[in-house]
Every structure is written in structure tokens, then in C-alpha cells.
Amino acid sequence: DTGVSQDPRHKITKRGQNVTFRCDPISEHNRLYWYRQTLGQGPEFLTYFQNEAQLEKSRLLSDRFSAERPKGSFSTLEIQRTEQGDSAMYLCASSLGRDGYTFGSGTRLTVV
């Protein structure tokens, strides 16, 4: 068990481009979460999967954002038509049931 893996670690993209991030949770964890963290702030909830079902989405998740978790394994977060305000650290976490989340190291997105 190598923990929660996120790829890529860093992504620089031009405004208007689409980007996709990947998260591989701890294998036996059925819950997967995406959070966004901007500089000097705590992580903010984006969305949550239980197995392959996306059960909750934050108001922060605009129509340009979409997340999937096919077959209840890895998850992807896609941002379409990126804007400078999308620049942030995107964190993925997983948990088994209701217990403590394990976070990945995040993907740092910079939109130029």
C-alpha cells in the first residue's frame, strides 16, 4: 500500500485549455474525495464518490469541472476552459467508511 497517488504533481496550462488530473486511492478504500486548496487557506470540498457513485458536489464545482470514478477505482478530475482563478492545489483523499481521510500530495495547477 503506497497511499493515495496523484498525477501529475504539477501542471502549467494556458488559459482556456482543458486539464485532467488522476487520483489512485488506497485500494481497499471505498470513498474518494476531491478538494481544492488555495494559498493560505484550508482545503475546500469539491466532490465525493462512494465506490463509483458521485454522491455529493460542492457549489464550487462549476459546470467546467467534471469528475469520474469508473468501476470505483481511480478517479479523474477534468477542468475545461481553464481560468486563472482555477490555479490551486487539487487534493484527492480516500477513506474506508467514515474514518479519517488519507490525502495524496496533490496536483498543483497553474493557469497562465
Next chain:
Amino acid sequence: GENVEQHPSTLSVQEGDSAVIKCTYSDSASNYFPWYKQELGKGPQLIIDIRSNVGEKKDQRIAVTLNKTAKHFSLHITETQPEDSAVYFCAANVFPGGSQGNLIFGKGTKLSVKP
């Protein structure tokens, strides 16, 4: 909705001293309160958590206390060491029997331990 306030935003202590970080929450239904440590360039790491049926929990130099009546909880680090320097986040959420499953975080406390 849930709101979590965290104080102080920065804290500087001498090595060996104690550090205390305090958080308040707004939703009386919250029943799970974890604390995370985040080092530069890394994701948050769970260091201790407490559930609402417990008033205090300790793990070596780290302890957490919970006052449900006042809706606040605190992190206590004793005998601080330079490697304790990091940003610490508190969080709170409700875990009903349904599908809701997210944490609301405080804004963090940057702890600096001076050797």
C-alpha cells in the same frame, strides 16, 4: 451549513514549550473532529482525531480536547520539536447514515518551533 474557525493563524514557540491551537464549529450535529498537519509541498496528514462521545484523546505528545457544549476543540502539542513546524488544520463534519461525507476545514495555523 458548517463553519469552522481556527486560531491563531500563526504561532511561534521555543523548542520544548507547549503549543495550543483552538477551533470552533457551528453545527451542533458535527460529531467527528480530525486534525491534520501539512508540510510544504505535501498533502495534509492526519495526526489525531476525536469523536463527539469522547472529551479528550492523547497520542504521545499530541492531545485533543472537545467541548461539545461550547462547540470548540483544541490541539495540544507538548515538548515541541523543530520537526513539529508545519501548518495545522482542524476540521469538522457530520456523518449521518446517509451519503454525506465531507470535511469542512479551518484556515490553518502556521506553527514555527524555534530551536
